[in-house]
Amino acid sequence: MDRNGKLAFVPARYGDGVVGGAETVLRELAAGLAARGWDVEILTTCARDHFTWINELPTGVEREGDLTVRRWPAVVSTARTERATFNAAISSGQPISWDEQVRWMNDDMRVPGLFDHLVDHGHEYRAVVFAPYLFWPAYACTQVVPERSILMPCLHDEPEARLEIFQELFASVGGVWFLSEPERALAARRFPRLVRHEVVGSGVPVPERYDAAGFRARHGIDGPFVLYAGRREGGKNWERLLAGFAAAVERDPALPLALVTIGSSAVHPPPAIADRVIDLGFLSDQDRDDAFAAADAYLQPSHYESFSRTMMEAWLAETLVIANGAGDVNRWHAERSDAGLLYDDDLELEQCLHFVAEAPEEARRLARPGRAYALEHATWPPVLDRVEATIEHWTPPLGGAA
Amino acid sequence: MRILLVTEYPPPRDGFTEDALHIVRELRAEGHSVEVVSPQPSGATQHVDLATRRGLLALARLARRADRVMLRVRDGHASPPPSTLHALRAARAAEVRAYDLAPDGAWARALDRAPGRVRVVHLELHPAPAPVRAADGTPPGDTPWPVGADRTTVMTEIRSRAGRRREVASADPISERRSAPVRRIPPLALPPPVSLRPGMSVAKRLVRRLTAWQIEPIVAQLNRLREALVEALEARPPDDPHEG
Numbered sequence: 001m002d003r004n005g006k007l008a009f010v011p012a013r014y015g016d017g018v019v020g021g022a023e024t025v026l027r028e029l030a031a032g033l034a035a036r037g038w039d040v041e042i043l044t045t046c047a048r049d050h051f052t053w054i055n056e057l058p059t060g061v062e063r064e065g066d067l068t069v070r071r072w073p074a075v076v077s078t079a080r081t082e083r084a085t086f087n088a089a090i091s092s093g094q095p096i097s098w099d100e101q102v103r104w105m106n107d108d109m110r111v112p113g114l115f116d117h118l119v120d121h122g123h124e125y126r127a128v129v130f131a132p133y134l135f136w137p138a139y140a141c142t143q144v145v146p147e148r149s150i151l152m153p154c155l156h157d158e159p160e161a162r163l164e165i166f167q168e169l170f171a172s173v174g175g176v177w178f179l180s181e182p183e184r185a186l187a188a189r190r191f192p193r194l195v196r197h198e199v200v201g202s203g204v205p206v207p208e209r210y211d212a213a214g215f216r217a218r219h220g221i222d223g224p225f226v227l228y229a230g231r232r233e234g235g236k237n238w239e240r241l242l243a244g245f246a247a248a249v250e251r252d253p254a255l256p257l258a259l260v261t262i263g264s265s266a267v268h269p270p271p272a273i274a275d276r277v278i279d280l281g282f283l284s285d286q287d288r289d290d291a292f293a294a295a296d297a298y299l300q301p302s303h304y305e306s307f308s309r310t311m312m313e314a315w316l317a318e319t320l321v322i323a324n325g326a327g328d329v330n331r332w333h334a335e336r337s338d339a340g341l342l343y344d345d346d347l348e349l350e351q352c353l354h355f356v357a358e359a360p361e362e363a364r365r366l367a368r369p370g371r372a373y374a375l376e377h378a379t380w381p382p383v384l385d386r387v388e389a390t391i392e393h394w395t396p397p398l399g400g401a402a
Numbered sequence: 403m404r405i406l407l408v409t410e411y412p413p414p415r416d417g418f419t420e421d422a423l424h425i426v427r428e429l430r431a432e433g434h435s436v437e438v439v440s441p442q443p444s445g446a447t448q449h450v451d452l453a454t455r456r457g458l459l460a461l462a463r464l465a466r467r468a469d470r471v472m473l474r475v476r477d478g479h480a481s482p483p484p485s486t487l488h489a490l491r492a493a494r495a496a497e498v499r500a501y502d503l504a505p506d507g508a509w510a511r512a513l514d515r516a517p518g519r520v521r522v523v524h525l526e527l528h529p530a531p532a533p534v535r536a537a538d539g540t541p542p543g544d545t546p547w548p549v550g551a552d553r554t555t556v557m558t559e560i561r562s563r564a565g566r567r568r569e570v571a572s573a574d575p576i577s578e579r580r581s582a583p584v585r586r587i588p589p590l591a592l593p594p595p596v597s598l599r600p601g602m603s604v605a606k607r608l609v610r611r612l613t614a615w616q617i618e619p620i621v622a623q624l625n626r627l628r629e630a631l632v633e634a635l636e637a638r639p640p641d642d643p644h645e646g
Contacts, residue, residue: 240588268594326586338553345585347564355560359547366553
């Protein structure tokens with residue numbers, strides 16, 4: 001393997017406290033390649049929050065382990081009212097013109113410093129990896145070094161994926177990495193001119209140990225509970241999960257389950273279940289792993305998933321996954337692993353919760369094949385092998401046309 | 403005896419209105435003629451807006467025609483207001499059945515001053531009995547969860563139980579597969595009027611309140627359409643291969 005040449009990874013946000021699947025995958029991927037001997041840089045913003053884009057971290061260059069991290073300010077120069085208007089149209093399926101789509105993209109966070117850096121130095125990188133596809137850095141900066149750009153889109157079947165401007169993005173980059181087969185299939189449907197691509201998959205770190213009892217003791221949690229980890233946002237179906245959980249509790253107040261949640265954003269539980277929803281906020285990696293082991297089941301309400309790391313983390317801890325059947329990726333994992341339950345509506349979610357509450361031993365037994373599945377399909381070494389093979393195959397040697 | 407019963411009446415379906423139904427059935431079983439008046443539109447033959455003077459006069463006219471008037475009250479905005487007592491003066495015999503009143507509530511204070519000819523009975527409304535569970539925690543109507551079953555069997559049981567609660571005529575796997583794409587689209591709900599931006603939560607709540615009269619009926623209608631579509635898909639007989 002020829003590991004000459006710098007690699008750049010371009011997430012819109014990067015660093016401790018950043019919650020997001022794409023950002024986490026990119027971070028672990030970059031660290032894994034650096035550990036294999038690649039010279040890896042992170043090109044990103046100073047922001048942590050993808051709503052406010054407040055620049056919380058210092059501009060400039062720093063060394064983080066094997067990685068060089070370069071940060072530029074995220075620039076939000078408008079009140080984003082035009083974007084809000086277009087967002088409403090996009091989410092309701094109303095067509096907007098190509099010109100309006102570009103205005104929608106530009107009326108948000110931009111990173112002119114990063115753009116400039118790639119204009120001046122893009123040719124110095126062997127590959128520049130962008131994720132996810134929806135943010136300005138991926139859309140704007142792939143235009144600077146298209147043949148060296150690799151897109152890791154983290155694509156979901158969201159309304160924005162139907163915008164015409166993304167057709168050119170998926171048709172112009174040097175290659176595309178997908179995290180799962182359903183994501184690839186979706187891209188093939190949405191983007192007829194999709195360039196060369198590979199399902200490289202994704203990995204999650206395998207914890208060496210779990211301390212479920214310690215987690216319960218540290219957080220004062222006694223009874224059975226189901227867990228949700230991640231961004232507590234509408235895009236992840238968090239409100240819908242709260243509504244379904246509340247409906248289940250309303251129909252059977254004796255349902256002996258609490259809903260423990262970890263991650264970012266405010267929780268806003270309905271008053272009727274406020275005493276059952278326990279928000280632990282952002283936890284350390286060890287505490288998060290212990291939460292997965294302590295839970296009676298993990299809930300995956302989101303149907304906008306391109307891989308779903310948290311399902312893997314639950315299965316590694318031998319915890320049952322209850323996932324929204326509307327997500328192709330959720331179905332794909334649950335059916336292949338034979339270790340996940342799927343629900344199509346609130347009543348089925350309710351019965352899944354009853355199963356966990358009334359037959360906890362059966363739930364544990366059903367979850368057991370999940371660990372073998374996660375170990376086979378979601379560990380980093382085979383993913384890094386596939387990633388390196390595509391870099392070697394796709395990227396032009398340095399010194400060629402740039 | 404002609405009895406005029408003034409009460410909240412189904413729908414809605416709750417313990418209080420269920421009890422009203424029970425009273426009507428009992429009195430009619432005893433041979434009485436019972437006419438029900440409710441303060442809001444309901445299943446009662448008449449509804450009278452007891453918050454208005456005109457409504458109270460109408461109730462007084464009805465009370466005069468009855469041999470006995472029974473007024474059922476509880477704390478809460480849907481209950482007849484305390485001013486209803488004025489209309490009972492026209493009745494030959496009147497009884498107020500008061501349920502679970504707060505001691506310092508408007509009704510408790512009004513009944514303290516009620517005319518002596520109005521009989522007041524304080525009652526406790528027994529809450530609906532909690533669902534009885536089997537020793538293993540299984541709710542009534544369900545058999546225990548299968549032991550040692552594979553994922554497919556557990557999923558089938560989950561879908562079957564959910565289907566029974568949807569009250570579909572045929573909770574069979576084929577009809578459930580047919581309706582699944584529709585059921586995966588969650589019922590339409592307005593997003594919570596909250597925001598991380600300072601002051602925006604208040605603004606969103608205000609907008610929600612101002613537009614509720616337009617938006618909420620649309621949301622409700624769309625959700626009824628979704629339910630009707632699920633019902634239609636689940637009730638549809640299997641396709642006839644000889645048809646069309």
